Amino acid sequence: MSSLSSAVRDLQRELENKTNDLSKLQKDIAKNHQVRKKYTVQLGENELVLKELDLLNEDANVYKLIGPVLVKQDLAEANSNVRKRIEYITAELKRLDATVQDLEEKQNSKKDAILKLQQRIQSLQTSKAKA
Template sequence: MNEAIQKKFQQEVERLKGLQKDSQKIIQSRQQLDAQLNENTLVLEELQKLESDANVFKLIGPVLVKQDTEEAKQNVQKRIEYIQGELKHCDTTLKDLNEKQESHKESIGKLQQQMQQMQVKAAMKA
């Protein structure tokens, strides 16, 4: 009986570690997305200040290609919307992972209590 509880305890700990690792990856992704969002927001603000006939260039590989100002604004706005969607996805995933972690922490706590109770009973018998 004791071995079964210890095995289940180990499995719960391993699952919790895996979830924590996944959370770290999502947090890193979210930080990168935040940086991209800030960068693109600044670019859009600068584009908004330009006259409609201003020259705008886009870097494609090693070449600067002339681009229409309105087209550039639309492209940056679409990128911002995409990044915001990815941020929402990250937030949802993180929330789900946190809930799973809490569930595993509760299971671990219950298993620890069971193991302590078994140790106390074994000590009383001895």
């Protein structure tokens, strides 16, 4: 009898740990989604800039705002900078996608484990009640 109840206690502790892990995972996923959203917005903005830069004449003056000052930039330089930035952002987005997928897999397996634990606790409790 006492061994049974201690087993149940152990299981419950385990369950608690797992649920903590799960909620952590969920937080990570949510964070990831937010970062992802930010990057997508930036990607859209950069693409817009690139489009406008492409439409500019060769001799147009382009400035970049760095801190409080506007620094004059070469159009070609600005163009290549923006391209690089877009590349970086797309790579970052891919990476984020992979991590999100990974996290979601982990989350699912954790959920399964938790479900199993709950079932075990329940069956133990019912057998205890019978005894």
